[in-house]
Amino acid sequence: MATASGGWVDLSGKQNFAFDVAALMLLPWFAGIQFGVFTSSLSIFGGYDFASPLWTVAGIDLSLSLFVVLGSLAWILATNEIDGSQYEDYEFGVIAFALATPLLYALVPSFADLVMLNGISQLFFTVAVSASATYIGYTA
Numbered sequence: 001m002a003t004a005s006g007g008w009v010d011l012s013g014k015q016n017f018a019f020d021v022a023a024l025m026l027l028p029w030f031a032g033i034q035f036g037v038f039t040s041s042l043s044i045f046g047g048y049d050f051a052s053p054l055w056t057v058a059g060i061d062l063s064l065s066l067f068v069v070l071g072s073l074a075w076i077l078a079t080n081e082i083d084g085s086q087y088e089d090y091e092f093g094v095i096a097f098a099l100a101t102p103l104l105y106a107l108v109p110s111f112a113d114l115v116m117l118n119g120i121s122q123l124f125f126t127v128a129v130s131a132s133a134t135y136i137g138y139t140a
Helices: 013-034 064-078 089-107 109-115 119-139
Strands: 053-057 060-063
Touching: 013 064, 013 089, 013 119, 060 064, 060 089, 064 089, 064 119, 089 109, 089 119, 109 119
Parallel strands: none
Antiparallel strands: 053 060
């Protein structure tokens, strides 16, 4: 898992593995929060819902869940072959899907409506982004 030497971050095997596992544990949880499969909040310090916006820029809500999902994907890509010399064409498609889906959900209202169509579509996009990240982390 993510042991290629062409990534931006060059850590030893155990450190790299621990960070990748952390990213792969956080990503499905926060993707589920991002796509509305479930909610999660802290009740300390006055309470905080992870899906509530940290900032609203031009009517776009930027939440902690969006940043964690994109950060986890970025970490997985940064510790793998980021230059793309080892990727097949379909792997670039998997990477593009994994990165574009949370961004489109936050930026394009019609895509958010597609995701929120019903519970099955919400679960589908959550599992698809999580599976894409796992595939990128283990095969690249």
